[in-house]
Amino acid sequence: MLCLAFVAGLLRQSVSAADATPEETLKRYLEGLKARDFAAAHVYASKAMRAGKDKEVWVKEGEALVSMCDLKIFKFEIGTAKVEGERARVPNLLESQDKCINALGLTEYELYTLVREDGAWKVDSQILLEPPEIPEWFPKRGGETGAAPPDVVSPDTNQVPPPDSGH
Numbered sequence: 001m002l003c004l005a006f007v008a009g010l011l012r013q014s015v016s017a018a019d020a021t022p023e024e025t026l027k028r029y030l031e032g033l034k035a036r037d038f039a040a041a042h043v044y045a046s047k048a049m050r051a052g053k054d055k056e057v058w059v060k061e062g063e064a065l066v067s068m069c070d071l072k073i074f075k076f077e078i079g080t081a082k083v084e085g086e087r088a089r090v091p092n093l094l095e096s097q098d099k100c101i102n103a104l105g106l107t108e109y110e111l112y113t114l115v116r117e118d119g120a121w122k123v124d125s126q127i128l129l130e131p132p133e134i135p136e137w138f139p140k141r142g143g144e145t146g147a148a149p150p151d152v153v154s155p156d157t158n159q160v161p162p163p164d165s166g167h
Contacts, residue, residue: 022081022088034073038062046122069100091137
């Protein structure tokens with residue numbers, strides 16, 4: 001009976017992963033990272049994102065990186081996906097802090113690309129948006145002027161832009 005319940009659970013998990021939207025897939029991936037459960041996140045990473053590494057190696061490398069950088073994910077807000085065939089782009093507003101890139105714990109505006117792989121959406125890549133790109137993906141955050149909010153990490157420098165001297 002226990003074996004049957006286990007198999008049913010596996011089938012339910014694979015069906016739900018295959019039926020997940022790009023937003024749901026990204027949510028599950030980020031929940032795994034936030035919980036430092038790289039085995040759970042691995043399920044939602046594409047072959048390219050895993051860089052050809054098997055699960056055990058990918059998990060160990062993720063754990064080592066998070067430990068070394070002391071990464072803490074506080075919160076994430078996933079936006080609406082733009083789906084184009086077998087590819088989707090999904091914005092995410094990340095509140096995190098680490099010792100390697102974002103020591104000040106500034107808001108990061110991310111854009112994830114997901115691809116259809118083996119019948120399910122998989123996280124394929126992630127970039128930090130440049131300040132001029134933020135209003136396209138986060139219209140409520142960019143303001144009417146299209147300027148990025150003042151607490152944005154610049155992908156080029158990993159620094160907050162200096163305040164305008166004209167104010």
